[in-house]
Amino acid sequence: MSKVIFITGASRGFGKLWAEAFLRRGDRVVATARNLAQLDELVQLYGDRVLPLQLDVTIRDAGIAAIQVAQQHFGRIDVLINNAGYGLFGPIEEATEQEVREQLEVNVLGLVWMIQAILPVMRAQGSGHIINVSSVLGLVGVPTLGLYNASKYAVEGISEALAKEVKAFGINVTLVEPNAYATDWSGASAIHTTAMPQYDAVKASFRAALTEDFFGDPAATPTAVLQLVDASQPPLHFLLGKKAYAWVKGVYDQRWADWNAWRAVSEAAHGK
Incomplete structure (x- = not known):
């Protein structure tokens, strides 16, 4: 049976790719963007199976209204994909x-x-099914992306709590945690801070690590997302891309080492 998918930030990047994949296989899609004209191509290709809505997700009442319009139009909403977002590049200072x-x-x-x-x-x-697009940077902190890290760490915590709150209602929650992909996220969609020369060396070191094979191919992701949406028991955490696994494992292994090294001190601080 076809599904009704509501996708925020559907005008470019993952949002557009995934919307097209759902539409190609016969699902119906509510596609949102700040600029409605950016959704014209989807409407021309897929007609009344796509409902384009102008939406700025930061306006709470606008989100409520968009959900109501979508529910009335299609009769139900099976999946919400919270994809809208951008990266703020620059050291915290x-x-x-x-x-x-x-x-x-x-x-x-x-x-x-x-x-x-x-x-x-x-x-x-x-x-x-609520799918929140997080990032591997919601699990691993990196220099020059600390505030983006902060936003995605928050998404991780919100989603983990939400999953427990809504399980009894028959609602699933998944965190999609992509590694770096060659999308507009680091290009036209990104915001860059005004540079301070004191951080030039940090930035240069970070850029040097971004080799070509570090970035995944966005066009390879729709099949995985379709499988995720169709899963009867979808995971809470879903890493997207092969670079994420080794990176996250290394970071978490180090965290365990730190915690264990200080375990006696930590437990003594409990006081009982």
Whole structure:
């Protein structure tokens, strides 16, 4: 049976690729973007199986209204993919107050508002799947992306708690955690802080690590996402891309080593 998929940030990158994949196989898609004209191509190709909606996820009431329009139009919403977001590039000291607020406003609060909007619909249905696009950088901190890290670490915590809160309603939650991909995320969609020369060496070291094979091919991801959406028991955590596994394992192995090295001190601090 075809599904109704609601995707935020569907005008480019993963959002557009995944929307096209769902539509090609016969699903119906609610595609949202800040600029409605960027969705014209999808409408021309797939007609009334796609519902284009203008949406700024940072406006809570706009998210609620978009969910209501989608539910009335298609009769149900089976999957919400919270894909809207962007990367803020630069060391933490370089970021302005406005840049920090906007990064968290879009990547964290925008996601929360969409979750709050969809839950009444999915609870009434007794089913649903909320897919929050996080990042391997929600698991691993890297220099010059600390505030993006912060936003995705928040998405991880929100999603883990949410999964426990909504399980009894028949609603599944999945964190999609991509490694780096050759999308607009690090290009046209990115925001860069104003450079401070004190961090030139840190930035150069980070750029040197970004070899060509570090980036995955976005076109290879739709098949995996289709399998995820069709799974009867989808995972809470879903790494996307082969570079993520070794990276995350190395970081978590080091965390365990740190925790174990200080275990006696930690336990003594419990006081009982």
